Amino acid sequence: MLDADLKSQLKSYLEKVVQPIEIVASLDDSATAREMQELLQEIVLLSDKISLVERRDDKERKPSFSINRPGSDIGVRFAGVPMGHEFTSLVLALLQVGGHTIRFDDAVIEQIRNLDGDYVFETFISLSCHNCPEVVQALNAMAVINPRIKVTTIDGGVFPQEVEARQIMAVPMMFLNGEHFGQGRTSVEEILAKLDTNAGARQAAELSKKDVFDVLIVGGGPAGAAAAIYASRKGIKTGVLAERFGGQVLDTLAIENFVSVTETDGPKFAVALEQHVKQYEVDIMNTQRAVQLAPGKLIEVTTASGAVLKSKSVILATGARWREINVPGEKEYRNHGVAYCPHCDGPLFKGKRVAVIGGGNSGVEAAIDLAGLVKHVTLIEFGAELRADAVLQRKLRSLANVTVIVSAQTSEINGDGKIVNGLSYTDRNSGASHRVELEGVFVQIGLVPNTEWLKGVVGLSRHGEIEVDARGQTSVPGVFAAGDVTTVPFKQIVIAVGEGAKAALAAFDHLIRSDDVAEEAAAPVAIAA
Known part of the structure; x- marks a missing residue:
């Protein structure tokens, strides 16, 4: 064997x-x-x-x-x-x-x-x-x-x-x-x-006792990890506050376009990120979710557990999560027929009928993968045509057990009170309503930035992304941002890493030009004779 x-x-x-x-x-x-x-x-x-x-x-x-x-x-x-x-x-x-x-x-x-x-x-x-x-x-x-x-x-x-x-x-x-x-x-x-x-209260108390950081990075994905490495290499006190180290990468199966790494998968890549960060003097505070940012001479970040951390500068790298379709039945049947990871949950639908919502690369790839496991796949796309790469569309349309429906707006995920048994959609051309009998729905319509906790504090785009300049600076002095959570186009791992490094360098530049550092630099220096 x-x-x-x-x-x-x-x-x-x-x-x-x-x-x-x-x-x-x-x-x-x-x-x-x-x-x-x-x-x-x-x-x-x-x-x-x-x-x-x-x-x-x-x-x-x-x-x-x-x-x-x-x-x-x-x-x-x-x-x-x-x-x-x-x-x-x-x-x-x-x-x-x-x-x-x-x-x-x-x-x-x-x-x-x-x-x-x-x-x-x-x-x-x-x-x-x-x-x-x-x-x-x-x-x-x-x-x-x-x-x-x-x-x-x-x-x-x-x-x-x-x-x-x-x-x-x-x-x-x-x-x-x-x-x-x-x-x-x-x-x-x-x-x-x-x-x-009682662990949460104990952790919060311990976190609140920590000394002031020079730079506190909120988020442990590729952008946050790169920022931590670059900041620590400057010899400044660096902390990483992460809900889960690795971030969205942990939910990625194959990575084949990170320069110099021919092929790997998300969990392996996430482990490598954390191991690299741990080579430096970085205070990693895992399983901690930030819920409030308070600007000031010392910027305060409050966690869901009640801890308050202080830092001279902050880098926001909170990334993004799966976007929901927000229709009746989605939340009710999550993990009872509604899923977001075809690689993880696909085998549980073997021999059954499923739908994939989303006609971009992720949606079409999911439909192709599922077609080899399930009885039938119905792909639902809101637009008039699929948005996936041409090579993926050709593969999809070659599969006998796949039906593609375009110009369709999902209106409800149906169920019997326990599990999913169908999906309802509206034909956007005719206005007619239709129902598809099935046992599972995989939502693949992209990502939404994790910025709800920042509304009214830093400038956000109409899509909820943090607005940054060429240096990663936000609308708040001393607060920088990097990765998928920002307005920087093209949400790719390699781009997030570069943006994280840039934000760390910009934060360091901000620190050396601040009043405290300037005063320290101006202090008399004893010169040995």
Whole structure:
């Protein structure tokens, strides 16, 4: 099942295992069980510290397997065969159960250890989901740190009856002690914030104690990361306040146009950004959302947790998010048939009928991807013609199970109160109303800047973007902006990186020309004889 190169790499990783591991496989007669058995038998041969027990008469989900540390309560479970994006999760689980160091901050590890309660997590994933591994790996590591936390990762494609029964139409989907806990890409800090209800107040108090920054960057995407690197290299006190480091890049599948990087994917690129920033003296404050900006000699940024940070200059790099169509049914059926990530959630609609709203590149690419999985795709475009590149349009129109409808305004997403069962639209030429019977709707109509919290503070365009000059300066002295949140055209990663670097240089130039710095520069300097 594993090719020679993969076996060689895995064998070298497993040399880091320091404690015995027992894998207990719960098997049935399915093809997936045979595939799982083959994978586990191959893994056991790669390390003398790993043993395998096969069972068919236990009461666990079948097929599934647990990775346990003998003589302890430490273990994690996979229901399904964790290949694809989840193979890394499998490798990390083996290493961590086997005693290898878990790379969390000491404070996070201590917070996990101190959780008081019994937590049983079930996480539904798809193997093509690039957002799922972060959740799986976070929960697995938490279970190794605190044995009162039990986790099972469930491949929805292997257990469709459970997916149907729990009405799961988006992944990753987390359940805690049988109740819905959350969905979507979620970091360990975000999980802890929901479990440890006092954590927010403690964090806010600690953040508010921080000294004044020279430059505070709000946002941890490509623009924010570049700004942090350039600012720190100037030797000034630099902080990054980020709701999630990586930003919109985390939701990007393939990146093939970042100069000097032939091919990568969003999550890998985001990790590389953070690792690069951490090479410098940058104070990264993750899982923190800014809600207020107060200009002044010292600019104040208030977070949703109540913390107040002060800085001599600020760079706004809050990026953008998926634009919603704002019709009846969209919010009601989000994650119950309404989705925004075809790569993550597409496999859950296998054999079903879906619609894609949006005829730009993202919409047409989504329709092409989904056509290989679902029964039928209906693409809905508001304009009179598709806006995607010609090569994508040719590919789309070559697919037999795709219908393209143009000059159509989506009016409602229909459902039965639980899940989506249709979509209504108006023909913009005739005014006639139509309904399409389907089970899923993927919204792909572009991005909206994250600037609601800045209205009335900095100058915004009619589209809500921050207006900036050639140096990234906003309408407020000392406040700069960069990336997709600004009026700079062409929302591309490479452009955001350049704009972030430029904003940092402009902020530094602003600082050295400020009164405080000028006074310091004018102070007498002792010269040794």
